[in-house]
Amino acid sequence: MLxxxxxxIVLSLLSGCVSVVAVGAAGTAAVSANDRRTVGTQIDDKxxxxxxxxxxxxxxxxxxxxxxxxxxxxxxVLLTGQSRxxxxxxxxxxxATKVANVNKVHNQIRLGPPIPATSTMNDIWLSTKIRTLMTxxxxxxxxxxxxxxxxxxxxxxxxxxxxxxxxxxEIARNVQGVxxxxxxxxxxx
Numbered sequence: 001m002l003x004x005x006x007x008x009i010v011l012s013l014l015s016g017c018v019s020v021v022a023v024g025a026a027g028t029a030a031v032s033a034n035d036r037r038t039v040g041t042q043i044d045d046k047x048x049x050x051x052x053x054x055x056x057x058x059x060x061x062x063x064x065x066x067x068x069x070x071x072x073x074x075x076x077v078l079l080t081g082q083s084r085x086x087x088x089x090x091x092x093x094x095x096a097t098k099v100a101n102v103n104k105v106h107n108q109i110r111l112g113p114p115i116p117a118t119s120t121m122n123d124i125w126l127s128t129k130i131r132t133l134m135t136x137x138x139x140x141x142x143x144x145x146x147x148x149x150x151x152x153x154x155x156x157x158x159x160x161x162x163x164x165x166x167x168x169x170e171i172a173r174n175v176q177g178v179x180x181x182x183x184x185x186x187x188x189x
Contacts (some may be wrong), residue, residue, distance in 0.1 A: 034143040036155045036159040036188070037074055045072040048101045052077055055095040059088065067114035068092055073146050073157040075103035078184050080150040082110045106184050108155065115151050122177065123149040130154065130172050139167035145185070147172075152179040 035042055049072040056068055066083035077096050083089045093107045129147040134140040134147075145158030145168060154172040156165070165185055173181045 019158060024117065025093050032142070033108075044101055045074065048072045048075070048077070048099060051099045052096045052102070053085065055099055056092045059091045059095060061085075062088055064125060066092070066109075069142060069148070070096070071146060071148055071155075071157060073184075074159060074186060075101055075146060076146065076157065076184060077102050077105045077106060077185075078155055078157060079105065080108045080148060080155060082112050082151070084111075084113055087109055091171055094123050096117060104135075106182075108150075108153070110151065110170075119151055122152065126154070126175060126177050129175050130178075133171045133175065134168060137167060137185065152177055154178050154181045155184050156181065157184045159188050161189070162187055 029057040033058045037045070049070050052072065056062060056070065062068065062083075065085055066081065066088050068079060068081040068083065071078040071080070077099075079092055079096060083092070084096050088109065089109045089111065092109060093105055096102060096105045127147060130147060130149070131142065134142045141160070141164055144164075145156055145160060148157070155171065156168050160168065163185065165187060169183060172178055
């Protein structure tokens with residue numbers, strides 16, 4: 001039923017008959033209502049994400065020599081991106097660890113220069129392909145997970161059953177162009 005609602009919203013957008021604001025609010029409500037985290041935890045995660053971003057931004061030279069993204073799900077922090085310096089990678093990890101409500105930090109920052117725009121566009125394309133396939137698969141609760149694609153690597157965050165996690169990983173790893181799939185999730189019963 002929820003998948004049908006999403007399809008109807010997308011079709012309405014394509015026809016230009018629905019206000020983007022209304023669709024955005026409906027989409028946010030649908031995601032929030034279907035999330036396995038409580039609304040309070042969702043808010044805490046957004047606050048934690050902002051605080052981790054702020055803590056990393058305070059590191060000298062991080063903006064010049066790094067492109068770091070922060071994602072938070074149920075108190076778990078995923079750091080992705082690139083940095084020209086291992087010292088900056090370590091500093092970012094340490095800064096994230098010190099923020100309140102952080103249970104665990106998954107450092108997936110790669111040593112090297114920030115990726116070019118062409119790689120970012122490829123990541124958007126890969127993310128779209130993966131999300132489309134996941135939407136079509138009844139075993140994957142797309143609204144109960146976060147999907148991050150960075151330099152052709154796919155990171156899956158969420159609270160999923162073993163079967164849901166396996167199905168999500170299988171879909172992602174079989175999409176042409178994906179170099180690696182990393183599970184950053186909690187398994188539930």
